[in-house]
Amino acid sequence: MGRYVLRRAGQGLFVLWAAFTISFFVLYLLPSDPAALMASGGGEADQVDPALLDALRAQYGLDRPVLVQYGDALWHALRLDFGTSYSSGAPATQLVLQALPETLKLTAAALVLAVVAGAGIAIASTFPRATWLRHALASLPPLGVALPPFWLGLLLLQWLSFQLPVFPAIGNEGAISLVLPAITLAVPASAALAQVLARSLRGTLDEPYVETARAKGASRARVHFGHALRNAAIPALTVLGVLVGGLLGGTVVTETVFSRAGLGRLTVTSVDAQDIPVVQAVVVLSALVFVVVTLVVDLLYPLLDPRIDARQKAVAA
Numbered sequence: 001m002g003r004y005v006l007r008r009a010g011q012g013l014f015v016l017w018a019a020f021t022i023s024f025f026v027l028y029l030l031p032s033d034p035a036a037l038m039a040s041g042g043g044e045a046d047q048v049d050p051a052l053l054d055a056l057r058a059q060y061g062l063d064r065p066v067l068v069q070y071g072d073a074l075w076h077a078l079r080l081d082f083g084t085s086y087s088s089g090a091p092a093t094q095l096v097l098q099a100l101p102e103t104l105k106l107t108a109a110a111l112v113l114a115v116v117a118g119a120g121i122a123i124a125s126t127f128p129r130a131t132w133l134r135h136a137l138a139s140l141p142p143l144g145v146a147l148p149p150f151w152l153g154l155l156l157l158q159w160l161s162f163q164l165p166v167f168p169a170i171g172n173e174g175a176i177s178l179v180l181p182a183i184t185l186a187v188p189a190s191a192a193l194a195q196v197l198a199r200s201l202r203g204t205l206d207e208p209y210v211e212t213a214r215a216k217g218a219s220r221a222r223v224h225f226g227h228a229l230r231n232a233a234i235p236a237l238t239v240l241g242v243l244v245g246g247l248l249g250g251t252v253v254t255e256t257v258f259s260r261a262g263l264g265r266l267t268v269t270s271v272d273a274q275d276i277p278v279v280q281a282v283v284v285l286s287a288l289v290f291v292v293v294t295l296v297v298d299l300l301y302p303l304l305d306p307r308i309d310a311r312q313k314a315v316a317a
Helices: 002-029 034-040 050-060 066-077 092-124 131-138 140-146 149-163 175-205 208-215 220-257 263-272 276-304 306-316
Strands: none
Touching (some): 002 276, 066 276, 092 175, 092 220, 092 263, 092 276, 131 140, 149 220, 220 263, 220 276, 263 276
């Protein structure tokens, strides 16, 4: 197990390096000039004083060769120093850490909703005896996956904020302001989770050991929850690990629609301003979350199915 964890940690470090490198060169290749964007303040870049442009490029090191800029940025990133924001002049790491708590609240609320709703729909679509009811419930996940998050967010705003003023339309004021953004994020995620878990449950319920349990007189609920659900959860656990990264990325759209302060809105404004230090800090943080969640999911597999641990030990021997 120790060797496996070390190998996965090495792969995680490679992912972090690749995310940093790709984001750096993609932002560098954009046609706009960060110094011109800073000097113009959103106005016409061609009307900026050339001397001011040169001074800004020298101040932020933008006049150096790209490989020198990359090597310097990578060296500082290894010490969690992503440089100074071109837009605000504050440290990029500080801006990201200030925006992170609100995004974590939103992501955690959406994840809880997605897991509860996804597992509930999957179980409800496989448990009833009535075929028509199982088919009706099984049609919900494809519908949820097909709904665009921005459209769903606007629909919820129109219905529950403007027509029925139940929830606030914008802002970060308390737990009630989390409800609509969390639902917007959770619906597609719960649908994907329900689709995978329901399909896995149907396959597991046809396994010979489940037939044996039925033949021994186990109740329908005992077969469903005591025998099938645990083994069927492994594919859903894999999807859940991917969904955590997807929920974090989905905050870009959701926080924009609901005008919430957070990592998503910080990313949008930083990309607009070609603020390379802040964007790279966000990208590396997102990659780190994805790597950690994937590693945790991998370590949970043997707890659900001991045969996986046995196979890993056999390969290591």
